[in-house]
Amino acid sequence: MVEVVGFDADDTLWQCQDTFDDAERLFLETVSPYASPGVDLKGVLRTTELSNLAISGYGVKAFGLSMIEAAVTSSAGAIPSRDIGILVDRINDMLREPVKLLDGVADALHAVAQTHRIVMITKGDLFHQTRKVQNSGLHHLFEHVKVVLEKDVSTYRAVLNEWGISPSTFVMVGNSVRSDILPIVELGGFGLHIPYHVTWEHEVVDAPKGTFCTVASISDVAEWLAAEHQS
Template sequence: MEIDSQKIKVIGFDADDTLWINETYFRDAEEEFATLLEGYETKNKIDQELFKMEIKNLSLYGYGVKGFVLSMVECALDLSNNEISSEKITAILNIGKEMISRPVELLDDVEMVLKELSKKYRLIVLTKGDLLDQERKIEQSNLAEYFHHVEVLSDKKESNYKNLLEHLEIDVNEFLMIGNSLKSDVLPLVNIGAKAIHIPFHTTWEHEMVDDNDAKGKEYKTINGLKDLLNFL
């Protein structure tokens, strides 16, 4: 897919695993959780049941660390037949607190690329997750000065993007989205007529995986890292 940089006026960036590391910390937390529950089930079973619980609770809690922690607690109660100790529940809560307290770790070349692109384009952040956590990460990242707008969405479906672009008075033909998730950051934008660039991250949550058929025939560009954007924008 070719991108006419002259037509693009607004560039949207996903945040987690596009601007800074995120999913790696969830994988680390899952390892800690499995260790806490190793007396009740195998690691593989614990991983499977936690994922099922997260998906079941998405409509209630949404995305982010807080919903993840609540799902861990509920999963622990289920797998232990409500026999898990208060000490282990406290340990689960502490896993979440540690995740939220982690310093923001930017991916390579992020600030340099944003500084360059902000000279020519209007930049915005379109992310999902817990509002307070995402606001904290934006502030700690020291990247806020490069963005005209930051939006924390409850989900990233076509309707969410359509409504937001209309609200911000952004022409879909002048919009380019950049992110690490085909499911959330690329395909919904392609489907509504915008341009999108996929920057794969080495770790992807199972819920964000897409079938090859879902992406078949869709026009989007894939690059190795944010720095590559400067080759054609």
């Protein structure tokens, strides 16, 4: 019997990946005139991001630094710094950007909050995520909000333990099968997947192993919970 509902934030409650994809397009546009011959720009950006993950973590600032590093290396220093300035401006815009809630989110959360306790578990940069939560207008609905560095089994175990929540009474709702669903299922909880139209490559899993449900939209969560209670 589910008592507590955990929500992921990026691309579950509010838009996120689209903004990164837009920035990547700006990067390709800005750097390609100066790229060394034969360089796969997208590949260099991806490799730079992944190789910095262990020292930088997730989030806009880490992505921004990787984007600048990739612009310099893939052009062998030929890109003018004026163009680096364009990338820096975009990063600052991303950090400043208002939170864009996805369709139906406010209504759906209010509906779920009437019957269940709600918490948020989100990955990324503490500063930027905290700012987004505070600006979302939904902060008051959450009993707890936790920004974590990685969404794996041991992190979920520690967080639920800290909050005194038993996994068997917990469902995690999110757009990433890899981060939001599989670890919670492994822990003995429920996973409820809401696919988003774009997924960061890093989050894609080929053949997800585990038992979980998928709903089309966040507006279907309250109904899923009601049905789950009857079963």
